[in-house]
Amino acid sequence: MAFRIQVTTSLCDVESAAWNALDHGGSPFLEYGFLRALELTGSVGARTGWEPLYLLATWVGEPGAAAALVGAIPCYLKRHSYGEYIFDFSWARAAQQVGVAYYPKLVVAAPMTPATGPRILLPHADLPGRASRHEIALALVAAVRELAERTQVSSVHWLFTTAAEHSLLDELGFLPRASFQYHFHNPGYADFDAFLASLTSRKRKSIRKERSRAVADLDSATFCHGTDIGDAELDAMERFYRSTCHQHGGTPYLGRRFFHVLHELAPDRMRLCVARRAGEIVASALYLETERALYGRYWGCGQHIELLHFELAYYQGIERCIRGGLPLFEAGAQGEHKLLRGFVPSPTYSNHWIRHEGLHHAVARFVAHERIELEHVARELSELEPYRQD
Numbered sequence: 001m002a003f004r005i006q007v008t009t010s011l012c013d014v015e016s017a018a019w020n021a022l023d024h025g026g027s028p029f030l031e032y033g034f035l036r037a038l039e040l041t042g043s044v045g046a047r048t049g050w051e052p053l054y055l056l057a058t059w060v061g062e063p064g065a066a067a068a069l070v071g072a073i074p075c076y077l078k079r080h081s082y083g084e085y086i087f088d089f090s091w092a093r094a095a096q097q098v099g100v101a102y103y104p105k106l107v108v109a110a111p112m113t114p115a116t117g118p119r120i121l122l123p124h125a126d127l128p129g130r131a132s133r134h135e136i137a138l139a140l141v142a143a144v145r146e147l148a149e150r151t152q153v154s155s156v157h158w159l160f161t162t163a164a165e166h167s168l169l170d171e172l173g174f175l176p177r178a179s180f181q182y183h184f185h186n187p188g189y190a191d192f193d194a195f196l197a198s199l200t201s202r203k204r205k206s207i208r209k210e211r212s213r214a215v216a217d218l219d220s221a222t223f224c225h226g227t228d229i230g231d232a233e234l235d236a237m238e239r240f241y242r243s244t245c246h247q248h249g250g251t252p253y254l255g256r257r258f259f260h261v262l263h264e265l266a267p268d269r270m271r272l273c274v275a276r277r278a279g280e281i282v283a284s285a286l287y288l289e290t291e292r293a294l295y296g297r298y299w300g301c302g303q304h305i306e307l308l309h310f311e312l313a314y315y316q317g318i319e320r321c322i323r324g325g326l327p328l329f330e331a332g333a334q335g336e337h338k339l340l341r342g343f344v345p346s347p348t349y350s351n352h353w354i355r356h357e358g359l360h361h362a363v364a365r366f367v368a369h370e371r372i373e374l375e376h377v378a379r380e381l382s383e384l385e386p387y388r389q390d
Contacts, residue, residue, distance in 0.1 A: 004060055032265070038050075038111055049080045056071075070123055070131070072140075073121065076107045086159050105153050113297075114332060116349070117160065118165065181332075185327065185328060219277055294317055295329075
């Protein structure tokens with residue numbers, strides 16, 4: 001085939017327009033702006049344990065012609081398992097117990113971001129006379145295997161893939177693993193009241209009461225985006241993000257001024273839901289939005305305001321999703337409390353390869369049993385959904 005695959009350690013070597021012209025499936029987290037903001041703020045890099053290794057497939061045309069980017073995969077050399085949200089800590093412990101080195105490993109994912117999206121970035125259509133999307137995908141997956149051999153990693157982990165990628169990677173020998181998150185699916189509600197009307201009477205009353213109490217002492221809770229977001233809003237989001245991490249004993253994965261740099265590089269994707277009281281910003285939530293979905297990312301509050309988290313991180317997102325006619329709202333990982341507020345269990349996917357044969361077989365047994373357990377859990381959770389049965 002007349003294209004070559006190379007590895008680069010920074011997107012500074014790639015044109016943003018060429019990268020974003022690939023098919024991202026409506027997800028913003030592997031777009032140039034988000035990934036480059038992580039690089040520029042030191043959120044990824046050798047010292048963080050997220051070392052970028054981008055695979056680039058370029059078409060080699062006529063002699064002297066510029067090479068065209070026709071595919072890419074963002075890989076990261078990892079020396080820990082933090083910030084992945086599809087957990088393999090038990091696998092690492094098992095490896096340690098039998099004397100097998102588990103790190104470094106290779107991860108294909110959007111760093112620190114538990115959101116589904118394409119991991120094999122391809123053209124939007126086949127390239128007539130050149131190569132098909134499928135051919136490019138196969139070549140890129142083979143390049144990931146070669147990279148794993150060259151770096152001598154213990155394993156390869158594809159996280160939050162699409163369903164189609166999940167099936168392809170299974171066929172190519174990567175163990176399929178099942179998981180789920182709570183997502184809000186919009187069938188086309190006319191407004192927030194129409195959404196409430198689809199719920200049981202008890203849940204409908206509960207949500208109305210929560211929203212009323214959350215905003216009772218606020219001046220406003222509104223979305224701003226693009227050029228409407230100023231330094232004051234960005235500074236507040238930075239401050240709230242770090243204070244929330246410290247309050248909950250978490251690690252602030254994002255480097256200083258990440259929100260400012262993201263706004264510079266991808267203002268069209270960035271949304272902030274900002275709460276004000278007595279003229280001051282008291283809380284905010286970061287969203288990223290595309291034409292296909294809304295994604296809730298980080299939230300923080302400068303003072304305790306009862307139920308405000310639900311308002312800014314969930315209800316405001318649902319309302320914006322409905323108003324914009326977006327079919328999907330992903331509010332992040334975990335959180336059974338989302339189930340009572342209109343979010344339902346939705347499948348997420350990952351695929352894995354382990355170099356050590358014994359550990360590979362043990363992991364295969366683990367994911368097989370885990371899949372059965374998750375099927376039982378999903379059935380039980382479906383009985384708790386707040387929607388009316390009629």
